[in-house]
Amino acid sequence: MTTPSEKVLKILSSLLDMDWIAYHSSLKADIEWCIYVIKEQKIYQTNIQADKEELIEYVNWAVNEQLEVAEQEIPIKIDTYMNIPLYEKYGSEIESLLADSHKWDFDIFNFEIVTENQSLQIMTNHLLSLYNLYQILSFDNKKFMSFINEIQNGYHKDNFYHNATHAADVVQSFYYMLNTCQAIDICKLNDFDIGVCIISAAIHDYDHPGVNNIFLINTYHSLAIMYNDKSVLENFHVASAFKVLYEENNNFIEGVQKEDSKRFRMKCIGLVLATDFARHFTDLGKFQLRFSNCGVTDEEDRLLVMEMMMHASDIGNPSRPWKFCYEWANKVMNEFFAQGDKEREMGLTISNLCDRHSVIIPKAQIGFIELFIEPTFNILEIVLPNVNENVKYAIENKEHWKETMDNNNAN
Ligand SMILES: [Zn+2]
DSSP: OHHHHHHHHHHHHHHHHHHGGGGHHHHHHHHHHHHHHHTTOOOTOOOOOOHHHHHHHHHHHHHSSSSSSSSOOOOOOGGGGGGTTOOOOOOOHHHHHTTTTTTOOOOEEEEHHHSSOOOHHHHHHHHHTTHOOOOOOOOOOHHHHHHHHHHHSSOOOOSEEEESSHHHHHHHHHHHHHTTHHHHHTTOHHHHHHHHHHHHHHTTTTTSSSOOOOOHHHTTTTTHHHHTSSHHHHHHHHHHHHHHHSSGGGGGTTTTHHHHHHHHHHHHHHHHHTTTTHHHHHHHHHHHHHSSSSSSSSSSHHHHHHHHHHHHHHHHHHOOOHHHHHHHHHHHHHHHHHHHHHHHHOOOOTTTOTTTOOOOOHHHHHHHHHIIIIHHHHTTTTOOOGGHHHHHHHHHHHHHHHHHHHHHHHH
C-alpha cells in the first residue's frame, strides 16, 4: 500500500538525485525542507514567533492544541560541493559551460576565468556526479572535495604549463574520449574504469616542479635519487597524490571494498606512469600490434586503451582548434625556456627545445606534431575512429604554424 505522501516523498527524493539540482543550492535546500515537512507531518503546522506569546495563548484556546513557539531549525545537509561560493555567483554560467564539456573545442581558459581558478575541482566533481560515481562506487563526496581541493592547490601556479589548468584540460580531454569518441561503449568500460580515468587525469602532474625528468636526473635531484632515474616525475606525482588521498579527511575511497580499492590504486598508478614520454614509442608499438587485427576483448586490453587515452589527452593540445593549440604551445615553450635559463645559469648543457635563443617555436611545434601527435592519434583511431577529428586539426595546425613561420621570416 502506498500513500500519496510516500509518492510525493519519492518524487522529491528523485529530484535530489539529479545532477543539475546540485548547482542550485537554494532549490536543493527547499526540496530538502519539503521532504522534512512531509516526513515530520508538519504540513499544517503554524509557526508563531516567541515574542507573540499572548497570541499563542489565544490560538491555543481556539484550536485547543499546543503550537510550537519558534520556527524550528530544519536539519539540512549541505555538502562541500554546495559550499563552493562560485555557484551562488556564477552557477548558471558554469552550468552552461559544463554542458559543452564533451566537445573538443571546449574553452578551458574561459572556464578557468569563470570558475576563478577552480576548474580542476569543478570539472572533476562534475564528471563524477554526471556518471553518478559517488553513489555507484561509494566515493565519499565530502572527502573527495577535500582531496581534489588539496590536489588543485598542489599544482604550481607559477608554472607556465604544468599547472592546474593543464590538469583540468586533461580531465576534459579524457571525458571527450570517453563520451564523444565513445570509448565507454567501444571498450565496454565500467563505472570503475571511468572513475579511474577521471581521477588519474586529475592527479597526473600533481606538484610538478616545472622542469622535466632529464633535468632532475642530470642535477641529481632528490626525486631522481628517490626513484632511481626511472619515470621520476610520474612516480612522484602518483605517489604524492596517494599520500594526499590517504589522509583522514581526504580518503574518499574509504568505503570502497578492499579489493576494489587495491584495483583502483593499481590502475591509477598504471595510467599516471603511462604519461612518461620515454615510453611513447614502445607503447605505440605495443598498441598497434595488439589492436591492428582485433578489438578490445579483456581487462588487459581495456587498460592498454585507457593508458593510450591518457597519453593522448596529456599531449593532445596541438590537435585542438588553432586558437587553443597556439596558446598551449606558447605556454609549454615558455616552461621549456625557463628550464633552459636555469640550465644556462647552472652551467649545464641546455636540454633539447629549451634554448630560447635558438629554438624556433613554429618549427618545434611542426616537429612535435609529426613525431608525436599524428602517430598517437592515428594509432588510437584504430580503436576509437572518432579521434579522426584530432588528426584533422593537427594537420590544419601544421599549416598554421607554417604560415606563422613564413610571416615571421617575411618581417
Ligand atoms: Zn601532463
